[in-house]
Amino acid sequence: MNLLMEDMVKSFGANNVLKGVTFELKGGEIVALLGENGAGKSTLMNILGGVVLADKGTVKVDDEVRDFLKPLDSLSAGIAFIHQELNLVEDLKVYENIFINTELKRKSGFLDIPLMCEKCEEIFKRMDVKIDPKAMVRDLDASYKQMVEIARALMMEAEMIIMDEPTSSLTEVEIEQVFYMMKTLKDQGVGMVFISHKLKEVVEICDRYYVLRDGAMVSTGDIKDVTTNDLAKFMVGHEVRTENLQRERPIGEEILRGENMSLKRCYKDINFSIRAGEIVGFTGLLGDGRSELFRSIFGGTTDYRGQVYLEGKKIKAKNPEEALKLGIGYLPRDRKENSIVKDMNILENGTIVILPKLKKGLLIDRATQREKFKGQVKKLSIKLEKDTNMIGSLSGGNQQKVVLAKWLLSDPKVLILDNPTQGVDVGAKEDIYDIILELADIGMAVVVLSSEALEVIRVCDRTHVMYHGEIRGEIKGKQMTEENIMRLATGGELSESGEKSHGIN
Amino acid sequence: MELTKSFLMKFGTWFKDRWVNNLLFSTTLILVVMLILQAQALGFDFNSFGEWFATWSRNLTNVLRNNSGVGIISLGMTFVIISGGIDLAVGSTLVAVGAFIMVLMDTGPHGILGNAGITGFPAYMIAVVLGMGVGLVLGEFTGVLIAKGKIPPFVATLGTMKLFRSVTQHFMQGYNPAVPKAFLPLASLKIGSLMLMPIIYWLIIAVCMYIVSTKTVFGRHIYAIGSNERTARLSGINVSRVKRRVYVLMGFLVSIAAIVQVARIGSMDYANAGSGYELDAIAAVIVGGTSFAGGKGSMVGTVLGVMIIAVMNNLLNLWGVPPFLREAFKGAIVIAAVLMQRKEKEL
Known part of the structure; x- marks a missing residue:
């Protein structure tokens, strides 16, 4: 099986994520897709996985133009996408996970468990791994969970597998196991895309590489011709602005x-x-x-x-x-989940940390609250209409400044x-x-x-x-x-x- | 013609905007419509306005007085639901506290305070204060289960609901304490020709709860926790302490409802008193626009919610709708309230 993506273009609003990218994958090879965060790797693969629709460009499977409008389309074309966050139901058994939504039934309408287990054994044999189909997924090691997910892809007759940072949560030993299985599948003619930041692993397992930077394919070639340092340089680019803003100050x-x-x-x-x-x-x-x-x-x-x-x-x-x-002040990552109370207004979000200090008798002293927050608004140049508007009415940057303000107020x-x-x-x-x-x-x-x-x-x-x-x-x-x-x-x-x-x- | 048309158009968009975006607007409007229907059902007649007004106000105060217990409980339930929880044990707590103060005040041979030689006003004071104490303790118990034991509120209060009522029933077997007559004016004192006391308690507590919810650190922390517990915790809020206090406050308010109920009725049926209060309170809170998912809601909305359900019940009664069918309307209005909330979210 042959896969060719030509001149893929995609923008989200004014943000051009892919600017005419060409990518090829053949059966029986492992290709590395490299790039920094935001380089466009996920978008490119999401187009292949039917998650995102391209603005321009063609996807050809065995020289036949295909449109992937939804994940099922790419699955039926033999392309499986294994996400970084595994997509398994922990409380179901291995075979139940592999046959989820494609369960095999007897004529009577009841599940044919022996047949499903048998099929799982067959696939595991092909991958050269030993997993009990009746084991609970919860009880498996991380690497085996990865393999169960790959087994599910193979069960759906996938010939191309995209793996998004499959080794990020694995230990060294587990990584070796996954690599061994990847080599086994490669010998059977399965094509794989390996997305990873770990360049040493890339050099160890991959045959070819693609490097994306700012939505453009900046380098491609055979792994045997490059070192990890070369790859790091390609990812970063040569002319990067690294001017340091630090200045002299007393420590x-x-x-x-x-x-x-x-x-x-x-x-x-x-x-x-x-x-x-x-x-x-x-x-x-x-x-x-x-x-x-x-x-x-x-x-x-x-x-x-x-x-x-x-x-x-x-x-x-x-x-x-x-x-x-x-x-100690700690501004967490993921603003929406960890820093914002969406049902509260800007003022309250900005002063939530110091609320107990604003008590005057039993009640909150609104005047001090507003005054303190106003000071931060000025200092951080937060752009807002009224501090009683909801926090969601602000742009991301201004929301982040409000979050910063709440920590600065705690001094x-x-x-x-x-x-x-x-x-x-x-x-x-x-x-x-x-x-x-x-x-x-x-x-x-x-x-x-x-x-x-x-x-x-x-x-x-x-x-x-x-x-x-x-x-x-x-x-x-x-x-x-x-x-x-x-x-x-x-x-x-x-x-x-x-x-x-x-x-x- | 043109002018009226454009006016109607403008009014239409204004009305729709308010209806969707301001829950107090829609609840107030529904209440007003119900009050008008109620006035009409009571035979509003311009010529005999005075006579009609007397009937109407007597009817309305009856309705509100009968619902003041649920009303007080609903105020606490508003906090519980805003914090992202639920309390199914309020009815059972009410029975437990009610039984406790009745045993204290009993004028019969088993009355605890009577046997200790304390009667009259001092006895009532002690009973009321200790009753509130029991409410606080039971609330603390529930709160610890939820906040420290990390038991989902639904499950924890399902447990305490069975526990409190069953234990009360066991100890009160074949024992019917007599409530002293002099205690009853606490609820039945007449102001003018109307018995307003329970309504006054309810409204005073409502005002206090409104202030707590909007102007105190505790109140704002409850909203923050209900809206985004992770953010609340990472902002240095002691989530488990705030949650515990929410249930303590709930227990305290239930004890007040219990005291008022004992004074109003003068007796208690341990098997049935207060049963269904939890669902009535939850219904009122939801109709009042508080989000079941937590983080959003208001005390004013809850007061309106209690009144809407109370007046609707009365209206159905006046219209002669069979009693068994009335609950169906209550169910329908709860579902409608939630559907309206969802419409707001999608916009």
Whole structure:
């Protein structure tokens, strides 16, 4: 089977996500699709999966033009899309998951369980894995869940499988298992697209690569001709704006320190120290454990090992309320889920953190509340009509500034910002960078968690790069380049070229 | 002609906009329509206005007085539902508190306070205060189950609903305490020719609850938790404490309803008193425009919701609709209220 996507164009509003991209996949090969977040990888594959409709361009399967209007269309053309978040029902058995909605029945109308199990065994044999069809999916390891999902694709006679970051939540051993199965399927003529940020894995398993940048295909070729460093360079591009916004400012006493912090399945052996007036980055790829680390410090859990110090004193916040009282502010990622109360107005969203401090007798002192918020509106140049309008009436950038305002009002000693410019347009992004710099100028310790290397380079004085829950390295000054960050974030070393295996041990 | 047409068009869009976007507008309008229908059903006649007004006001105060218990409970239920919960145990709590104060005040040989030599006004005071205390404790119990035990509110209060009533019934077997006559004016004192006391309690509590819901930290935290619990927690709100207090307040309000009910009726049927109150209160809250999903709603809406259901019942009675069918109308108006809320969301 042959798949060819020609001149694919797609825009969302004024945002051109794909600008004439051509992509080819043949049976029996594994092709890497690479690119930074927002480069257009997901959009391209979503077109193939029937999730998104292209504006222009043709998709040909075996030289025949096909339109994929819905996921079922691409499935029936033999293309299966395995999403990063697995699509399995944990409380059903393996065979029930594989035959979900295509259950086999006897003539009597009852389920034919032996036949379904038999068919599963056949598929598993083909993949060369051992899974009991009657096991509960909940009880399987992550890699086996992945394989169950692939088995389901094969059961629907898929000949092309798109895998979106299939190894992001797997351990080293599990990754080997998945790779072994991929090779087995490849030998049987199945074509696979491997989307991943882990370049070492790409080099190990793939035959060819495609690199997308800003919606254009910037490089393609055979894997054997390139190194991981080459690939990282292609992804980032040559002429990137890396001007650092940092400026001279006095650095004060140590504010926050973590010692030997570990939390099962999230992060381990973390050591760091942040001083007043510093802007320190924590970056890495999705699932590197940085959010979990700082959420623990903010009282999200008390199960972690190790010790946190705030201004030299041992602390362990039981819940966010306590962390807040200690002087820690935490602006979480995913604004809609974690930062916004959609049924409340702008004023209330902006002052929710300091509400208990606004009490005058039994009631909330509205005048002080409004006055304090107005100060922030001015300082952060938040554009709004009336502060009694609903929060949803603001643009993403202004919503984020309101969220920032609520934390600034609590006057924290250390402010942790998790993806502070998520879903924010370019102008507002620069505003937020300015605010971060000003906060450091007045002596606040600021932690910026971000998966965007460029963002970290732009605002941070220094950054820790995390990989699989560990700090892979710390870089600062001229060393802070996208290439270096990408290398550490994909498990590589700073000095050497990326020839080692993906293990970090 | 043109002018009227364009006026009607404009009025139409204005009306539609208000109806969809302002729940208080629609609930108020429905209540007004029902009151007009009620006035008509009572034989409104311009020539004998005074006589009609006397009948109408007596009828209306009767209706509201009979519903003041549910009305007080509905106010607490509004908070419970805004916080994203539900309380099915209010009827059982009412019976438990009612039985408790009756045992305290009993003028018969088993009366606890009577045997201790306390009678009259001091006895009533003690009974009322301890009754409220029991309400608080039962509410705290439910609140701990939900906030600390992480039991879904529906399940937790289903449990306490059975628990409270069953235990009360067991201890009250074959025992019918006599409520002292001097206690009854608490509910039946006449102002002019009307017995307004329960209605006054209800409205005073409504005003207090309105202030709590709009002007206090506790009130605003309830809305924040109901709308987005994650954001609330990450904003440093102690979610479990606020939730616990919501159920404590609910228990307290139920105890007031119980005291008023004992004073109003002078006795209690342990098997049936208060049963169905939970559903009546939930219905009133929903009709008043509070979102069942939490985060949205108002005390004013709940007061209107209670009145709409009360007046509608009375209207059906006046029209001679068979009693068994009346519940169907209550069901229909709840469903209609939720359908209206959904229409608002889609826009």
